[in-house]
Amino acid sequence: MSKAFKLIVAVFFPLFGFAQNSDSARWKGFKNMYSNPYKSFEACQIAGIRTQSELSTIGVSNKFICPFLFKKRLEKETIDKTIEREGNKSLSFEANNEMGFVNLKSHLFHNKSINWYVKAGTHQRSYTRVSNDAMRLMFKGNTESSPYSFDNNSYYNLRLSKIGGGLYYHNEMNPKPYNLSFGVSVLQGLNYGRIKTYERNYYQGNEDSFKIGVNYDAEFAGTKAFSGNGIGIGFEFMFNQKLSEKSTWGIAFENMGAVKFNNKLTSYSAYGEYSFDGLFISDLSRLKEENYIKHKLDSFTNPITNKKEGESKMVLIAPISFLYYNVHLSSGYYQIGLRHNGTIANPVAELRYFNFISPNILFGASLGTIGAWYLNTDVNWSVKDHLFIQAGVFHLEALALPNNLGGIGGNFGVQYVF
Numbered sequence: 001m002s003k004a005f006k007l008i009v010a011v012f013f014p015l016f017g018f019a020q021n022s023d024s025a026r027w028k029g030f031k032n033m034y035s036n037p038y039k040s041f042e043a044c045q046i047a048g049i050r051t052q053s054e055l056s057t058i059g060v061s062n063k064f065i066c067p068f069l070f071k072k073r074l075e076k077e078t079i080d081k082t083i084e085r086e087g088n089k090s091l092s093f094e095a096n097n098e099m100g101f102v103n104l105k106s107h108l109f110h111n112k113s114i115n116w117y118v119k120a121g122t123h124q125r126s127y128t129r130v131s132n133d134a135m136r137l138m139f140k141g142n143t144e145s146s147p148y149s150f151d152n153n154s155y156y157n158l159r160l161s162k163i164g165g166g167l168y169y170h171n172e173m174n175p176k177p178y179n180l181s182f183g184v185s186v187l188q189g190l191n192y193g194r195i196k197t198y199e200r201n202y203y204q205g206n207e208d209s210f211k212i213g214v215n216y217d218a219e220f221a222g223t224k225a226f227s228g229n230g231i232g233i234g235f236e237f238m239f240n241q242k243l244s245e246k247s248t249w250g251i252a253f254e255n256m257g258a259v260k261f262n263n264k265l266t267s268y269s270a271y272g273e274y275s276f277d278g279l280f281i282s283d284l285s286r287l288k289e290e291n292y293i294k295h296k297l298d299s300f301t302n303p304i305t306n307k308k309e310g311e312s313k314m315v316l317i318a319p320i321s322f323l324y325y326n327v328h329l330s331s332g333y334y335q336i337g338l339r340h341n342g343t344i345a346n347p348v349a350e351l352r353y354f355n356f357i358s359p360n361i362l363f364g365a366s367l368g369t370i371g372a373w374y375l376n377t378d379v380n381w382s383v384k385d386h387l388f389i390q391a392g393v394f395h396l397e398a399l400a401l402p403n404n405l406g407g408i409g410g411n412f413g414v415q416y417v418f
Contacts, residue, residue, distance in 0.1 A: 023038065023328075024038075024040070025359075026356050026359055027039040027040075028042070029360060029385070030362065030382055030388065031044050031046070031386075031388075031417040032046055032048070032388040032415040032417055034046065034168075035170075035179045035238065035240065036240075037177065037178070037179065037240050037241060037242040037248040037250070038242070038328070040172070041104075041170045041172055043104050044418070045103050045104065045105055045417070045418055046102040046104070046416070046417050047100075047101050047415065047416050047418075048100060048388075048413060048414055048415030048416065049100075049413065049414055050096070050097075050098050050099075050390070050411065050413030051096070051098075051413070052096045052097075052411035052412075053093075053095040053096075053409050053410070054093070054094050054095075054394050054395075054408075054409030055093045055407060055409055056091070056092045056093075056374065056406075056407045056409075057089070057090065057091050057092075057372075057406030058087075058088075058089065058371040058372055058406075059082070059085050059087055059088065059089040059090065060089050060090075060091065061078075061081075061082065061398070061402060061403055061404055061405060062398045062402035062406050062408065063078050063403050064078050064406070065406050066408075074139075079139045079140065082135065083132060083135055083136050083139070083140065085132075086132065087132065088129050088130065088131055088132065088152075089129070089130050089131075089132070089135055090127070090128060090129040090130075090345065090371075091128045092126070092128075092341060092343065092370070093124070093125065093126040094124070094125050094126075094320070094341055095123070095124045095125075096121065096123050096124075096255075097121050097122045098119055098120070098121030098122075099119065099120060099121060100117060100118060100119030100120070100121075101117065101118050101119070102115070102116075102117040102168070103115055104168070108167065113170055113172075114168070114169050115167070115170075116166070116167055117165055117166055117167075117168060117181075117183070118164070118165035119162075119163075119165065119183070119185075120161075120162065120164075121162060122159070122162070122190075123159070123160055123162065123255045124157075124158065124159040124160075125156075125157075125255075125341055125343060126158075127154070127155070127156045127157075127341070127343035127345050128154070128156075129153060129154045129155075129344075131149055131151065131153055133148040133150065134148070134150050134153055142203070142205065142206055147204040148202060148203045148204070149201065149202050150202065150203070151197060151198070151199050151200070151201050152198070152199075153201075154195065154196050154344060155193065155196075156193070156194050156343050156344070158189070158192050158193075158315070158317065159189075159190045160188060160189050160190055160232075160234075160259065162185040162186065162187050162255075163186055164183055164184050164185025164186060164234065165185075166181055166182050166183025166236065167181065167182055167183075168180075176242060176243055176244075177241070177242045178239065178240065178242070179238070179239070179240050179241075181236075181238045182236070182238075183235065183237075184233065185233070185234040185236075185257075186231070186232075186233065187232040187233060187234045187259050188230070188231060188232075188259075189221065189222070189230030189231070189232060189261060190222060190229065191222040192219075192220065192221040192222065192230070192259070192261065192265075192315055193218075193219070193221075194218060194219050194220075195216065195217075195218040196216060196217055196218070197216040198216065199215060200215045200273075201213055201215050201216060208277075209275075209277050210275070211274070211276075212273070212274055212276075212304070213272070213274075214271065214272060214273075214304050215271045216269065216270065217267070217268065217269040218267065218268045218269070219265055219266065219267040219268070219311075220265070221261040221264050221265045221266070221313075221315075229261075229264070230259040230261035230262070230264065231259065231262075232257055232258045232260055232314075232315075232317075233257050234255065234317070235253075235256050235257050236252075236255070237252065238251075238252045238253075239251055239252075245328075246327055246329070247325070247326065247328070248325075249324065249325045249326065250323075251321075251323045251324075252321065252322045253319035253320070254319060254320045255317065255319065255320050255342070256317050256318060256319035256320075257317050259314070259315050259317065260312070260313070260315075261312060261313055262312045263310045263311070264310070264312075265310075265312060266308065266310075266311070267307075267308045267311055268305045268306060268308075269306050270303065270305060272303070272304075274304055317342065318342040318343070319340075319342055320339075320340070320341055320342050321340045321342070322339050322340075323338045324336065324337030324338070332353055332354065333354050333355060334351070334352070335350075335351070335352040336349075336350070336351055336352075337349075338350070339368075346370060346371060348368050348370045349368055349369055350366050350368035351366070351367050351368065352364060352365070352366040353365050353366075360381065360382040360383075361379060361380070361381055361382075362379065363377075363378075363379050364377065364379070365378075366378075372405065373397060374395050374397055374398075374407055375395070375396045376392060376393065376394045376395065377392060377393055377396060378391065378392030378393075385417075386417050386418060387414070387415075387416055387417075388414070388415045388416075388417065389413070389414055390411065390412065390413040390414075391410070391411065392410055392411045392412075393409075393410050394407065394408065394409035395407030395408055395409060
């Protein structure tokens with residue numbers, strides 16, 4: 001770990017000096033955290049909204065990302081520095097917007113331990129991995145005579161809206177109390193895209209004469225909001241348990257299910273090697289002929305696209321998952337967890353520290369890795385017993401070192417308890 005990250009860890013993971021006999025009174029003040037194993041169940045109703053978005057990168061710095069995202073001038077020096085880095089480049093994005101209502105007063109099936117909730121929102125996840133040659137061709141053009149390789153590149157994007165609800169079960173009588181919830185929602189698929197390249201993908205030549213090798217498949221549904229609507233069903237599951245007065249564990253699966261795109265999917269695929277020696281026009285008068293140029297180009301592009309429109313497909317949605325173990329020591333709460341965003345990206349190993357810095361403020365910081373180190377921080381604030389605010393900033397390390405590291409994001413939420 002670099003000296004910069006050692007300094008960050010020292011700043012954000014302090015061992016607070018004060019001892020804690022019990023935080024039960026403090027946890028009781030955060031009524032919105034009804035499913036926290038350290039907190040006893042309390043009958044209430046909770047209405048709230050939350051929003052979260054995060055972009056994480058490997059091999060790409062914020063100095064490259066920010067101008068590209070916000071359509072600012074991207075300096076040649078920044079492009080060169082990014083391409084000079086060895087290895088594939090990847091970007092992973094996740095966004096959630098949600099509003100919900102949890103009723104912990106009304107019981108179902110005459111059982112005081114079973115309550116219900118409803119929620120609605122949107123979810124998006126994207127993942128892109130490109131080779132260094134792909135980056136070079138996209139941002140510098142075909143300036144080299146050697147082949148550009150595109151093996152094992154991938155792209156995935158899914159955006160959907162959802163509305164549904166579920167049941168929440170709490171067992172306080174168990175020697176090891178636990179909470180369990182299960183939800184079902186109706187999904188509307190807004191956009192879907194997937195590209196995968198395999199071995200023997202290359203480009204060699206210039207704009208007038210080039211050879212390419214292709215071995216890929218791709219599919220898309222919807223390029224604008226609501227244009228590629230699919231309908232499906234989604235699920236979510238949460239379980240956590242208090243193992244002792246000091247330790248808890250939990251597991252959660254969110255935004256999983258399936259969406260069916262009926263007659264709205266366009267697919268592409270090809271395998272082979274092809275050459276293009278320029279567009280020959282025997283007589284300028286032929287330019288007046290309808291579809292002449294289009295026919296010439298189609299004779300080349302058709303074999304390497306094999307485009308099929310109006311297809312149907314059931315798209316399976318892998319869960320956003322999180323598994324963790326938490327322990328309470330005199331210096332605070334420590335949590336080790338494993339996250340996965342439901343794409344082919346690597347899982348994220350995470351160490352989290354959180355503690356009460358005052359009776360009504362809970363501060364947290366998370367240090368993890370997705371191939372590169374990251375640092376997030378968050379705060380939960382109990383404003384006046386009934387109003388609660390959560391806010392967080394992601395990738396502090398990239399904000400501090402934008403020339404070398406990449407990543408940006410945050411979250412914000414408000415709940416009212418009555």
